[in-house]
Amino acid sequence: MAALKPFAFLLVLMAGSAQAQALPPMLAPPKPDIATEAPPCRPRSLVSMTVRNITPGLQAADPRAQPRRLWRLGAKYLRSLEQPVISETLQDPKAPMARQSLMVVAEPDVWIIDTASRQARHSLDKGPVFEVRAPILPLGDTPAQFRSLEYGCEAEFVAVRAPIAQRTVRWGGVDAAIHTYTVGTASLAILMDDRAGEPLMITYLRDARPILIIRYDEYRQRLPDQPELFRPPADVTITEATGVPGARPLD
Secondary structure: OHHHHHHHHHHHHHHOOOOOOOOOOOOOOOOOOOOOOOOOOOOOOEEEEEEEEOOOOOOOOOHHHOOEEEEEEOOOEEEEEOOOEEOOOOOOOOOOOEEOEEEEEEOOEEEEEEOOOOEEEEEEOOOOOOOOOOEOOOOOOOOHHHOOOEOOOHHHHHHHHOOOOOEEEEEOOEEEEEEEEEEOOEEEEEEEEOOOOEEEEEEEEEOOEEEEEEEEEEEEEEEOOOHHHHOOOOOOEEEEOOOOOOOOOOO
């Protein structure tokens, strides 16, 4: 329970409550050695979302704190669009003032695109498994049981790892449920709109301190197919690159 107090405090502040209140006694989380594995993330229909890193201590101007748009479909398709980054100094008068990174994945193809310069690097996934991954948490020393938590399949993770809500709170006009899962000194608190099956916020704590907090500004499911999302823009110059960027948290 103690490990979740920072999340409870943050939740109360963001919800606009006048006074922080401790969470009620926590139900025992599933034991890692008997919990069923979460299935691989393969959204059956197009999912889009806008996410923002609001971890305490991260400056508002930090590029990592800017909203990022994501789209996922099936096992092979991912699109990630970052906010434009404005250069503080302009060395080349002909260079664009802002840089914006776009990643498009249609396994085994991966394109990294600078939308300002219209330049793209193309790589081919070396396999042997040609499935895109979009882990939410830093891979590092994160418990293995947490690594199947991915953008686009948050509800599936909750259904396996933390199916019982610990508490319900009012959040942005909906009744949101707090789902928790703990392995050793690492804890996850996932705020879900259970009725819609949509995540609202994810908090990752280690040794009672927040390591990463992701807020969802928008989450849309069951969208109609848009194949053009998973192709590079027609007006970019593409060069071949060696290697493929490894899976990383999209923070």
